[in-house]
Amino acid sequence: MAKRSDRFGDDASPQDKKKITKEGLRKALSIFRFTAPYKGTFAIGFIFLILSQITSMSVPLLMGQMVASILSPNNAQQMQAMSSNPMMQQMQSSSVMNLPKLTLDQMTLLFLAILAAQALFSFFRVYTFSRVTERSIRDIRKELYGKMISLPVTFFEKNRVGELMSRITSDVTQLQDILSVTLAEFFRQIFTLIGGICLIIYFSGKLTLFMLSTFPILVVAAFFFGKFIRKNSKKVQDELAQTNVIVEETLQSVNVVKAFTNEAFEVNRYTTSLEKVLNWALRTATFRGSFISFIIFVLFGAIVGVVWYGGHLVQNHELTFDKLLTFIIYTGFIGGSVGGLGDIYAQIQRTIGASERILEILDEEGEVSTNEPVTPVHVKGEIVYDNVAFAYPSRPDVQVLKNISLKVEAGKKIALVGYSGGGKSTIVGLLLRYYRLNSGKILVDGQDLQSYNLTALRQNIAVVPQEVMLFGGTIRENIAYGKPNATEAEIIEAARKANALDFIESFPEKFDTIVGERGVKLSGGQRQRVAIARAILKDPAILVLDEATSALDSESEKLVQDALDKLMQNRTTIIIAHRLATIRNVDTIYVLRDGEIAESGSHEVLLAQEEGIYANLVKLQYESSILSE
Numbered sequence: 002m003a004k005r006s007d008r009f010g011d012d013a014s015p016q017d018k019k020k021i022t023k024e025g026l027r028k029a030l031s032i033f034r035f036t037a038p039y040k041g042t043f044a045i046g047f048i049f050l051i052l053s054q055i056t057s058m059s060v061p062l063l064m065g066q067m068v069a070s071i072l073s074p075n076n077a078q079q080m081q082a083m084s085s086n087p088m089m090q091q092m093q094s095s096s097v098m099n100l101p102k103l104t105l106d107q108m109t110l111l112f113l114a115i116l117a118a119q120a121l122f123s124f125f126r127v128y129t130f131s132r133v134t135e136r137s138i139r140d141i142r143k144e145l146y147g148k149m150i151s152l153p154v155t156f157f158e159k160n161r162v163g164e165l166m167s168r169i170t171s172d173v174t175q176l177q178d179i180l181s182v183t184l185a186e187f188f189r190q191i192f193t194l195i196g197g198i199c200l201i202i203y204f205s206g207k208l209t210l211f212m213l214s215t216f217p218i219l220v221v222a223a224f225f226f227g228k229f230i231r232k233n234s235k236k237v238q239d240e241l242a243q244t245n246v247i248v249e250e251t252l253q254s255v256n257v258v259k260a261f262t263n264e265a266f267e268v269n270r271y272t273t274s275l276e277k278v279l280n281w282a283l284r285t286a287t288f289r290g291s292f293i294s295f296i297i298f299v300l301f302g303a304i305v306g307v308v309w310y311g312g313h314l315v316q317n318h319e320l321t322f323d324k325l326l327t328f329i330i331y332t333g334f335i336g337g338s339v340g341g342l343g344d345i346y347a348q349i350q351r352t353i354g355a356s357e358r359i360l361e362i363l364d365e366e367g368e369v370s371t372n373e374p375v376t377p378v379h380v381k382g383e384i385v386y387d388n389v390a391f392a393y394p395s396r397p398d399v400q401v402l403k404n405i406s407l408k409v410e411a412g413k414k415i416a417l418v419g420y421s422g423g424g425k426s427t428i429v430g431l432l433l434r435y436y437r438l439n440s441g442k443i444l445v446d447g448q449d450l451q452s453y454n455l456t457a458l459r460q461n462i463a464v465v466p467q468e469v470m471l472f473g474g475t476i477r478e479n480i481a482y483g484k485p486n487a488t489e490a491e492i493i494e495a496a497r498k499a500n501a502l503d504f505i506e507s508f509p510e511k512f513d514t515i516v517g518e519r520g521v522k523l524s525g526g527q528r529q530r531v532a533i534a535r536a537i538l539k540d541p542a543i544l545v546l547d548e549a550t551s552a553l554d555s556e557s558e559k560l561v562q563d564a565l566d567k568l569m570q571n572r573t574t575i576i577i578a579h580r581l582a583t584i585r586n587v588d589t590i591y592v593l594r595d596g597e598i599a600e601s602g603s604h605e606v607l608l609a610q611e612e613g614i615y616a617n618l619v620k621l622q623y624e625s626s627i628l629s630e
């Protein structure tokens with residue numbers, strides 16, 4: 002059984018304490034390499050971003066200009082009415098940025114035209130950025146899944162499936178946010194900030210200096226709150242991943258939960274886990290809330306200050322009223338962008354966590370490549386284990402196999418028997434190169450197993466497992482899993498040889514019958530025959546039969562055994578045997594005890610050793626079968 006640990010989540014937590022270093026940021030941002038193929042579209046999006054930004058930045062100017070045109074000399078009546086007002090007199094000689102004077106109606110039309118352009122640019126900005134994002138996200142998911150599926154078995158023993166699921170779902174979604182919204186927002190805000198500051202300096206250097214004096218407070222606040230927000234949000238994500246693990250594991254094994262009537266227990270376990278998420282999320286919310294309210298306070302405070310100071314400048318005729326108005330609107334823009342940048346900073350911090358975790362997987366070394374073609378190798382099937390010793394990487398101190406030496410000639414059959422935990426499955430796992438040997442060698446056709454291309458090697462081995470896993474799809478698809486390009490005739494022939502044709506044809510939809518979670522549930526014997534059909538299609542030189550521990554009814558048993566006999570013909574076969582009656586005819590039986598071969602020989606030879614383990618096991622099984630009859 003796979004021994005799993007919580008290491009994946011735990012691995013991430015020490016990084017919580019890590020500040021955003023230049024190196025960390027650079028590494029995390031390398032996730033943006035996924036946008037590289039779309040840089041052309043990105044550039045177009047960027048142009049639209051700049052255009053839409055220029056148009057929105059012109060709004061305060063236009064506002065000021067409109068106010069100026071309301072009060073301008075072009076409007077004779079108003080001019081008369083206002084000529085007594087010194088402020089207005091001052092305004093008559095100047096307008097915002099000394100733009101050509103337009104009437105109020107002209108100004109309104111210009112304003113509307115600019116707004117229409119702004120709407121158009123914004124649409125294309127959002128659309129082009131989304132094109133880049135959605136494609137990049139698809140590529141990230143594709144590469145992530147491709148990597149996950151090609152990682153060695155040992156990786157899956159360390160990392161829970163639920164957590165890996167949340168890498169490919171919620172962590173990728175987090176990236177989606179940053180690519181689609183945050184990145185564009187970041188540039189927008191920077192643009193607003195720089196453009197806005199340049200413009201207000203132009204209007205009034207004194208007032209700008211006054212306004213900018215509030216900045217250090219904002220920067221310190223952003224730094225302080227950002228640190229806490231990052232730490233807490235990563236914790237929320239980690240806890241959420243744990244919560245998902247519970248849902249996934251219990252729903253997958255819902256029968257076990259029900260058999261133990263542990264529904265309430267699981268609800269409790271889930272609730273406890275949810276509470277943790279809630280607590281961390283609320284802590285994060287406190288920081289985020291405080292940060293935002295603080296920013297708003299400082300922002301409006303700054304505006305009030307600007308109005309106060311600017312008002313004095315107007316009173317002292319150092320500034321015109323319309324310039325003050327434009328200045329104030331720009332100040333609002335700048336303040337908004339500073340606040341926005343704070344939020345973006347927190348977003349980036351969260352994204353760093355997510356991309357670090359994604360990169361962690363992408364940086365793992367896969368054992369096979371999913372996109373390189375493999376040159377097939379056809380082995381004859383001679384297998385030699387030469388002094389093989391092995392301990393699982395997760396438990397290096399427990400020697401599971403010690404000096405295993407055995408030989409199976411091509412086309413011959415051997416059986417591995419022995420007490421549970423003796424190491425039978427491990428021997429087979431090593432043949433499939435799920436793990437690396439500690440010492441000794443395994444040879445196939447006289448050649449070291451390591452020297453084979455892994456995919457080519459596994460193409461020569463078929464496994465009929467104890468628990469047959471069917472994928473949610475049709476029976477046809479499930480059989481064709483052994484040879485994805487199989488023809489219809491080949492599939493039918495494989496089903497026939499596997500004694501599966503009759504039961505398949507008894508379903509109204511025949512080969513199109515959906516099996517698995519959302520379809521027909523096949524019996525144990527039927528599932529095994531589907532697995533045998535898969536193996537027949539694969540047509541390997543080497544066959545591994547992991548015999549089902551649970552006995553089938555005698556009719557089903559006969560059909561399965563008959564199908565297996567056909568499957569085994571002319572193939573090197575290793576049978577992990579639990580029911581000894583089925584292995585009488587194999588060439589050699591190896592009896593394993595504590596990771597060593599304790600006995601070996603044919604059924605007759607081993608049976609003749611009265612005190613032998615095999616003879617004892619046969620006796621025990623015989624007695625229990627008599628008892629159960």
Ligand SMILES: Nc1ncnc2c1ncn2[C@@H]1O[C@H](COP(=O)(O)OP(=O)(O)OP(=O)(O)O)[C@@H](O)[C@H]1O
Pocket residue numbers: 002003004158393395396401419420421422423424425426427428
């Ligand atoms: N992935 C693993 N990581 C660590 N230890 C493992 C792993 N798989 C199996 N083991 C340990 O290795 C030993 C041999 O297990 P193995 O599954 O090979 O025995 P087996 O003879 O096939 O047992 P059974 O008949 O019950 O299937 C056991 O002690 C088991 O706990």
